[in-house]
Structure formats: structure tokens, C-alpha cells
Amino acid sequence: MAQMTQERLRSLSGLEKVPLNGVSVSVYELIADAMFREMFGSFSSELNRTCLSGDQIDQFVRDHRQWLRSDCETFFLKRAGAKFVVLSVRLGVVTVELDLLDPYVWRAKGHYRLVVARL
Numbered sequence: 001m002a003q004m005t006q007e008r009l010r011s012l013s014g015l016e017k018v019p020l021n022g023v024s025v026s027v028y029e030l031i032a033d034a035m036f037r038e039m040f041g042s043f044s045s046e047l048n049r050t051c052l053s054g055d056q057i058d059q060f061v062r063d064h065r066q067w068l069r070s071d072c073e074t075f076f077l078k079r080a081g082a083k084f085v086v087l088s089v090r091l092g093v094v095t096v097e098l099d100l101l102d103p104y105v106w107r108a109k110g111h112y113r114l115v116v117a118r119l
Contacts, residue, residue, distance in 0.1 A: 008031060008032040008042065009031060011028055012029050012067070013025075013026050013027040018060075018115075021055060021056055023117045025056075025060065026115070026118050027113060027114070030106060031108050033107050034108075035102070035104065036099075036101075036106075040114070043116055051077040051079050052117055053078070054078060060076070065091065067113065067115070068091040069091055069113070071111075072112055072113070073113070074088075074089050074113040075112060076114075077116065083100070084100040085097050085099065086098045086100055
């Protein structure tokens with residue numbers, strides 16, 4: 001994992017492989033303020049390697065609810081045509097689609113989570 005990832009994110013799943021349809025994922029918590037492109041870009045320069053399909057995200061939300069929270073968002077990177085989007089999921093709340101290039105800085109005090117495909 002890149003040094004920036006270690007500075008901004010803390011692994012919640014550790015070495016545990018969280019299985020999904022065709023891939024394993026890791027769950028992280030934001031521990032330093034960051035924008036989406038910093039969060040997801042710190043895993044790999046090839047974003048395709050860390051994103052999940054809509055079906056995989058649906059499966060995660062359905063089968064691994066213990067990683068979701070009602071008081072903060074969990075972010076997933078998804079490919080949508082030629083661009084990447086971030087899906088924001090909160091337990092019991094409808095998913096919201098956000099732009100990966102959005103310059104908004106997410107604050108670590110929000111305890112936001114990320115789910116990414118394991119490299």
C-alpha cells in the first residue's frame with residue numbers, strides 16, 4: 001500500500017478477505033482529511049483495479065452490513081461509462097452518486113469508510 005494510504009486511511013478489515021462475487025475487498029476508515037481522488041488514487045494509479053461493479057456493491061451492502069454504519073457514509077468506487085463515480089452508502093439510506101473529481105475535502109472526524117477491491 002502506498003505511503004499516502006497509510007497516512008490517510010486505517011484498515012478495518014486487516015488481513016481478512018471480505019469476499020464478493022469474483023473479488024475480495026478491504027475496508028478502510030479515513031483518519032486524515034482527503035478528497036476522493038486522494039483516497040482512491042492512493043491504492044493504485046490504475047483506478048480500474050480498485051473499483052467495484054454495481055452488482056458487487058449491492059452484494060456488499062446486502063451480505064456485509066456489519067461494515068456499514070448509520071451515522072457516516074461508506075464510499076465505493078464504480079466505473080460509469082468512461083468516468084469513475086463514488087457511491088456513498090449509509091445504513092438505511094439510499095445510495096448517492098458523487099463525482100470522483102469533486103474537490104470537496106472529507107474530514108477525518110466523520111469516520112468515513114472506503115471499500116476497495118484488494119490488489
